[in-house]
Ligand code: SPV
């Protein structure tokens with residue numbers, strides 16, 4: 343169990359401001375007239391206390407209360423340039439930001455949940471007991487903003503008025519973090535008090551980059567206080583470690599779904615996108631995939647873009663599944679984004695006028711950004727995530743330095759996208775009919791399979807895998823990535839899994855509104871299907887066809903072949919969709935390659951999952967029942983490779 347408001351609220355313990363009067367007194371001492379009047383618009387006492395204590399702890403020279411107005415946004419943009427956190431590029435609205443070269447991804451080793459005595463924390467994560475975290479934060483954050491401006495932003499994660507939206511404060515001395523927050527989240531300064539009253543809580547995030555030096559990185563920390571829904575981040579700049587409204591607060595929302603609203607709400611690492619179906623209908627889908635497995639590409643392949651990273655879901659009174667995006671922008675991986683696979687994104691990135699913060703890629707002498715896999719001619723030299731770069735350059739270990747960091751990103755508002763959907767702002771969310779789960783699976787699962795029922799669907803999510811990194815090669819070369827959400831599940835995995843079964847199995851769904859749940863896999867290789875090459879069998883543009891088939895299936899308009907691991911498409915239906923949607927010939931031999939069941943591989947995969955999950959305490963028995971049912975069904979096929987035609991009989 344998770345107990346909220348248990349123990350001391352660390353920032354309050356450090357600064358000792360416990361009354362609204364004392365908070366107001368501090369504001370009068372520290373804020374100029376303009377900003378004093380701005381904070382005067384906020385009346386919620388806990389919000390005021392959090393801000394006052396953060397000021398007292400961090401001791402900034404100046405406090406900037408960000409109302410989200412155009413002139414405030416401009417102030418933040420300019421501060422980022424003046425602080426040298428960003429540099430302007432020739433393309434209007436574009437800037438480049440570099441994180442310190444050893445901090446261009448999430449620093450998992452220095453990330454901790456603050457826990458109370460006896461609290462269970464995910465077996466994948468680090469925890470620190472409250473008194474130790476208090477000591478560490480006091481030591482590292484006291485006075486950390488001396489000489490700096492503290493920006494205080496008031497946001498809402500989700501549309502104002504949505505039942506699952508969560509108000510959040512972002513308090514930072516980094517203008518880059520604040521600038522990113524303005525692009526990625528809805529500024530809700532005017533509605534903040536009301537929204538905090540409505541939902542009964544708010545998240546808070548306190549960050550400072552400090553002196554922003556390589557030598558401070560060992561001291562960098564990311565803390566998440568689950569009891570007080572407050573994050574602390576210091577001596578780092580990468581947005582995944584500092585803009586904790588993103589994954590820090592996502593974790594609090596996972597807690598909320600699992601421990602407060604079990605069976606009624608979910609907080610997922612999923613895109614949200616709408617597909618145009620026959621007769622002018624739009625069918626909404628959400629899908630999970632681990633970082634770097636095509637989540638943004640899939641979201642962009644939809645006709646109506648809502649989000650590419652996070653989804654908050656609930657079941658409406660009418661019995662439909664609703665989804666909203668807590669964000670309103672993209673912090674997308676840029677590697678392999680190119681004209682062929684991501685034309686809509688390229689359109690925005692290569693055209694002047696859109697506000698874009700690039701990070702950790704190469705800028706050539708003309709000020710043009712370049713990255714690995716962009717399909718364009720690479721420059722001979724420039725400046726990149728490690729400093730000056732030239733073609734053929736090697737690092738200390740003798741490895742070639744790529745143009746861009748594999749986690750280099752672009753930050754932009756969703757509104758800039760040609761397929762941006764106005765439904766993104768609907769407080770009722772979008773009615774979601776399809777849920778997908780995918781990962782980098784080079785040799786086992788077919789491109790699509792639809793779960794027989796919600797329990798099987800939950801198990802598809804539980805069994806996501808992604809290719810192992812060089813350092814993590816296991817027996818089968820894959821890494822398990824439950825729901826692609828495991829890094830963000832603060833509590834026990836068994837509790838989260840139980841919440842999944844309860845939500846998708848809920849009897850509050852109307853019979854005709856229950857979503858279909860599907861496994862998606864874009865990463866099958868020729869090698870795994872009898873060919874010689876490691877190249878992928880599919881192309882990025884095929885995504886449109888897979889999504890369209892799921893769209894038809896959700897409305898019961900295409901039949902399917904029942905297999906032990908779910909329903910797979912029939913050849914004729916796919917052939918027609920390939921022709922109609924992307925004008926591509928789809929030979930039956932290719933279909934057989936993609937959709938034949940490679941029974942030995944699948945059984946090995948099931949066993950891998952079973953063995954790993956057996957080590958996890960208190961898992962719902964349903965997981966093992968579903969895996970056994972699938973395994974028995976596969977064994978009954980009595981062959982290693984079974985074509986769809988053979989299964990149909
Ligand atoms: C991811 O890695 O899944 C991201 C970026 O979306 S981060 O903010 O680092 O989580």
Ligand code: MN
Pocket residue numbers: 611633651
């Ligand atoms: Mn993500």
